[in-house]
Structures are given as C-alpha cells and as structure tokens.
Amino acid sequence: MQVTSKADARSAGLKRYFTGKPCKHGHSAERWVSTGICCDCDRMFAAKYKEKSAARRKAYAAEYHVNNREKILGRSRQWRDDNPERVKELNQKQYWKNAEANRAAASAWRRANPERKAEANRKWAQENPEKNRDSQRKHYARNIEKQRERSRLNHAARRQEEKEYSRLYSKKFPERKRASEGKRRAQKRGCGGGSYTPQDIREIINLQDNRCAYCRVKLRGFNFHIDHIKPLARGGSNDRRNLQVTCARCNISKGAKDPLEYAKFIGKLI
Ligand SMILES: [Zn+2]
Ligand SMILES: [Zn+2]
Known part of the structure; x- marks a missing residue:
C-alpha cells in the first residue's frame, strides 16, 4: 500500500x-x-x-x-x-416450510377441539355450498375405495385364519371334520336327509372296534372314511343309522354301489 x-x-x-x-x-x-x-x-x-x-x-x-x-x-x-x-x-x-409440524399441530388441535372443528366445518359448508358438495363427493369416493380395500384385506385375513383353524381343527378332531364334510356332500346332492354328529362317528368307530367295516383293517387317526351304507346317490339318508366307517380303499371300491351288490361283489354274501 x-x-x-x-x-x-x-x-x-x-x-x-x-x-x-x-x-x-x-x-x-x-x-x-x-x-x-x-x-x-x-x-x-x-x-x-x-x-x-x-x-x-x-x-x-x-x-x-x-x-x-x-x-x-x-x-x-x-x-x-x-x-x-x-x-x-x-x-x-x-x-x-413446516408442513409436517403444521399438519401434526392441526390434527392435534382438531382432536382436542372436536366441537369447534365441527362448528368450523358447518360454517365453511354454509359459506361454500359448491365446494362443500364437491368435497363430499370426493370424500365419499375416497372412502368407498378405502372401505373396499379394507374389506378385501379383512376378507383375505379371515380366509387365511379360517383355513389355518380348520387345518388344526381337523387334525385334532378328524371325526368332526368328516361329519361336516359328509353333511355338506349330502346337502349338495339334496337327497336322503338326516344328519349325524361327530359323537355319532366316534361311537360307530368304537362299535366297529376301530376297524374297516369291510376288510377289518385297523383304522388309525384321520385314516377312515364315513361310508353311507345305502349310498346318497341311491337315495340313502345322511342319518347315523345309514353310516359305517371303512378304510379308504374299501370306500372307494364300493363307490355308489348298492350295499348288497357290493357285499356279493367282495364275496361276503352269496
Ligand atoms: Zn485501529
Ligand atoms: Zn377296508
């Protein structure tokens, strides 16, 4: 410098x-x-x-x-x-600038002052009839979509739960599961009438000494079929008196045959 x-x-x-x-x-x-x-x-x-x-x-x-x-x-x-x-x-x-905080504060205020919020809503609706109608329409449409989504989710979750429950249930109580299946089948065919309970099946199994009614093979756990002595397809009833338990093979081999014919078929009747 x-x-x-x-x-x-x-x-x-x-x-x-x-x-x-x-x-x-x-x-x-x-x-x-x-x-x-x-x-x-x-x-x-x-x-x-x-x-x-x-x-x-x-x-x-x-x-x-x-x-x-x-x-x-x-x-x-x-x-x-x-x-x-x-x-x-x-x-x-x-x-x-503070959108997040503002939204949180506004929603906290609304929760703390429900009457004042409702009052403000009413006032706004009165002053803005056009906008109000429009916003109601939008709200409705949005909610419908939300509700549908919610019910879809609930439905799926419930189905999943039911499936899981029924899996556990049928594992624990095979005769109950069979009873309800039999009832459903009978209802589907719309014939015979009558009904039975899981207790009935347990008693039948006991009476048959846990063995297949035809081949006398030992039935274990879930491994049995409820057989309609006179087949539902031939107008047999779904009543306990028309039931016996068999192994899967005998049940399938019998199919919808007449009981007497089937007995002859396997050489039990002459
Ligand atoms: Zn200086
Ligand atoms: Zn058998």
Missing part, C-alpha cells in the same frame, strides 16, 4: 490514506481522510456498538409495539386487505 499523508490524499480526492504506522490498537490499516480514524478500529467500534445496542433496540421495538398495537395491527390489516394474493402466497410458503 502506498504511504501518503492525509493532506496529499485529500488534495488527490481520496477518501482514505495510509501512514505506514500502526494505530494505537495495533492495526496496520488505512485511515479515513475525513476523521483520521483507523478503518479497522471504525469497523470494530461499529460492531461493538451494534452488539451493545441490540438489546436496547429490541426493548424499544417491543415497547413501541405495545404502545402502538392498534396502529400496527391496523396497518398490517390494511396491507393484508390490499394484497390478498401476496397473503395467500406467504401463508402457503410458511405452511410448506
């Missing part, structure tokens, strides 16, 4: 000059021609002043706000009335 005197700088029309000597605070900096003060000192003083005066300015502003509340509110109301588009824009900007 060029070393000049204040007088030379002033006559040259400069605002600052440099003496080459440090100021009393040790800055090796230019000085203002107008005051002779070191530029670094000047900046330092300004910053210190700003810092010191900040609290005072804040206090003053607060006091002013309290004393001129009506005036300020009136001005800001006036501005909002004059600039509705800007207000909308600013509100939106503000909202999106």
Whole structure:
C-alpha cells in the first residue's frame, strides 16, 4: 500500500490514506481522510456498538409495539386487505416450510377441539355450498375405495385364519371334520336327509372296534372314511343309522354301489 499523508490524499480526492504506522490498537490499516480514524478500529467500534445496542433496540421495538398495537395491527390489516394474493402466497410458503409440524399441530388441535372443528366445518359448508358438495363427493369416493380395500384385506385375513383353524381343527378332531364334510356332500346332492354328529362317528368307530367295516383293517387317526351304507346317490339318508366307517380303499371300491351288490361283489354274501 502506498504511504501518503492525509493532506496529499485529500488534495488527490481520496477518501482514505495510509501512514505506514500502526494505530494505537495495533492495526496496520488505512485511515479515513475525513476523521483520521483507523478503518479497522471504525469497523470494530461499529460492531461493538451494534452488539451493545441490540438489546436496547429490541426493548424499544417491543415497547413501541405495545404502545402502538392498534396502529400496527391496523396497518398490517390494511396491507393484508390490499394484497390478498401476496397473503395467500406467504401463508402457503410458511405452511410448506413446516408442513409436517403444521399438519401434526392441526390434527392435534382438531382432536382436542372436536366441537369447534365441527362448528368450523358447518360454517365453511354454509359459506361454500359448491365446494362443500364437491368435497363430499370426493370424500365419499375416497372412502368407498378405502372401505373396499379394507374389506378385501379383512376378507383375505379371515380366509387365511379360517383355513389355518380348520387345518388344526381337523387334525385334532378328524371325526368332526368328516361329519361336516359328509353333511355338506349330502346337502349338495339334496337327497336322503338326516344328519349325524361327530359323537355319532366316534361311537360307530368304537362299535366297529376301530376297524374297516369291510376288510377289518385297523383304522388309525384321520385314516377312515364315513361310508353311507345305502349310498346318497341311491337315495340313502345322511342319518347315523345309514353310516359305517371303512378304510379308504374299501370306500372307494364300493363307490355308489348298492350295499348288497357290493357285499356279493367282495364275496361276503352269496
Ligand atoms: Zn485501529
Ligand atoms: Zn377296508
């Protein structure tokens, strides 16, 4: 930096000059021609002043706000009335800045003030009949979709549960499962009539000493068929008196044959 005197700088029309000597605070900096003060000192003083005066300015502003509340509110109301588009824009900007928090706060307020929310809704609906109809339509459509989805899910979950339950159930109580299957089959064919209970099947199995009615093979666990002595297909009833238990092979081999014919067929009757 060029070393000049204040007088030379002033006559040259400069605002600052440099003496080459440090100021009393040790800055090796230019000085203002107008005051002779070191530029670094000047900046330092300004910053210190700003810092010191900040609290005072804040206090003053607060006091002013309290004393001129009506005036300020009136001005800001006036501005909002004059600039509705800007207000909308600013509100939106503000909202999106904290969208997540705002949504949470709004929903918390709605939960805490259900009556006031309902009142506000009514008022809005009265003032905006067109929009209200539109929003109701949309809400309805959205809900229908949601409900359908919910019922689809519930249905699927229930089916899954039922399947699982029935699997466990039939494992634990094979005769019950067979009883209900038999009833369903009989109903499907729409013939015979009559019904039986799982208890009936247990008793029949006991009476047959746990053996197939035809080949006398030992029946174990789930491994038995409920046989209609006179087949349902031939008008036999689904009543306990028309039932016996057999092994799978005999049951299948008998099929819908007449019991007497079948007995002859396997050589039990002559
Ligand atoms: Zn200085
Ligand atoms: Zn058998």
